[in-house]
Amino acid sequence: MGRPSLDDRGQAGPEARPPAGGEGWGEGGKNIIMFSFQLKKATDSDGPRWGKITTAHGAVETPVFLPVGTYGTVKTLTPEELRALGAGLILSNIYHLFLRPGVETIAQLGGLHRFMHWDGAILTDSGGFQVFSLASFRQVSDEGVIFRSHLDGSRHFLDPEKVVALQEALGVDIMICLDECPGYPAPEVEVRRAAARTLAWAKRSRASRTRPEAALFPVVQGGMYPELRREQAQALRQLNFDGYALGGLSVGEEKELTWEMVAATIPELPVDRPRYLMGLGTPEDLVEAVARGVDMFDCVLPTRNARNGMAFTNRGRVLIKNAAYALDPGPLDEACGCYTCRHYSRGYLRHLYLSREILAFRLLTFHNLYYYFNLMVKMRQAISEGRFADFRREFYQPRRNGGNSSD
Numbered sequence: 001m002g003r004p005s006l007d008d009r010g011q012a013g014p015e016a017r018p019p020a021g022g023e024g025w026g027e028g029g030k031n032i033i034m035f036s037f038q039l040k041k042a043t044d045s046d047g048p049r050w051g052k053i054t055t056a057h058g059a060v061e062t063p064v065f066l067p068v069g070t071y072g073t074v075k076t077l078t079p080e081e082l083r084a085l086g087a088g089l090i091l092s093n094i095y096h097l098f099l100r101p102g103v104e105t106i107a108q109l110g111g112l113h114r115f116m117h118w119d120g121a122i123l124t125d126s127g128g129f130q131v132f133s134l135a136s137f138r139q140v141s142d143e144g145v146i147f148r149s150h151l152d153g154s155r156h157f158l159d160p161e162k163v164v165a166l167q168e169a170l171g172v173d174i175m176i177c178l179d180e181c182p183g184y185p186a187p188e189v190e191v192r193r194a195a196a197r198t199l200a201w202a203k204r205s206r207a208s209r210t211r212p213e214a215a216l217f218p219v220v221q222g223g224m225y226p227e228l229r230r231e232q233a234q235a236l237r238q239l240n241f242d243g244y245a246l247g248g249l250s251v252g253e254e255k256e257l258t259w260e261m262v263a264a265t266i267p268e269l270p271v272d273r274p275r276y277l278m279g280l281g282t283p284e285d286l287v288e289a290v291a292r293g294v295d296m297f298d299c300v301l302p303t304r305n306a307r308n309g310m311a312f313t314n315r316g317r318v319l320i321k322n323a324a325y326a327l328d329p330g331p332l333d334e335a336c337g338c339y340t341c342r343h344y345s346r347g348y349l350r351h352l353y354l355s356r357e358i359l360a361f362r363l364l365t366f367h368n369l370y371y372y373f374n375l376m377v378k379m380r381q382a383i384s385e386g387r388f389a390d391f392r393r394e395f396y397q398p399r400r401n402g403g404n405s406s407d
Contacts, residue, residue, distance in 0.1 A: 095127025178278035191223035233268035
């Protein structure tokens, strides 16, 4: 197979690209695996789906949960432990890695996979949410964003092209386009301006990419205006991206409004591309979003809440610091088979947590991520067997019968 023809920007044109999921061209003509998505089973365009994402660093089945490794590490766990728990795809954040230790440093040390000793797939968030949350430290224009570091106040500039270039330099498998995330509530005129800018930035991001084997996802914005969400999804669909992210949700709105926006967006996205709901992630959120046709999720809750003493269980949430657990010899979750539940009691975990022992954070993180990964396995199995409605009903039953009583 020869080298691809190049367009006037030095990029491989669509007609020169090998089929998705096939072999591509690396440096020196070396074959590489292209990103692809295979839909294995779906009820309809906006119902639960079972699929498979293939990347140069392995394949993962969907629906899939991505543990958050903002700084190139999922806090308290090693990559080997993540693998043993069932992780195949993790998230890091370009904003934080750009500021510390710097993308050039990571690239010189072999790229993000080698830098963090992770042989699975990596998705990097563009940092748009982090930048736009620094309202008093940034200036936004159609060209890009000028902002000051939250670490030392140093001044930086990011535009769509640079964000793609930074992610390509890290060697990641899935890249997210720079977007503007409006706050909530926000006037419609402001939300429309941010959505238009996000769409323009997505076009610029697509034009600037140089690594066709790495997937590029734009972000559908539109605030809490369903018609605008539909318009943005339709416009982005015409650009033929590898997958699509839903952003600007879980920013303080009522849950019913979140699902209204998801319902407005999902039917407008391509059936044969993965849909990624960014930053939303209680167990109940995952079940409800999968029911509405979402394939990918990330959230800090299982790891952050573990460090704050909260465990997710089949019967609801457990706050391990509560005095009721001081003499409790039972596991966090009688129905759980994780390392923590097989070996340690609630009483011991409470002692570790109140003593601020690092082992408490590790054991609770083990449990929470195991619970999340196992939840995704159960949902994939239910979808493949055509019984997701039954699974959804069974998921809520123990919670109604006494779950969350430990909160």
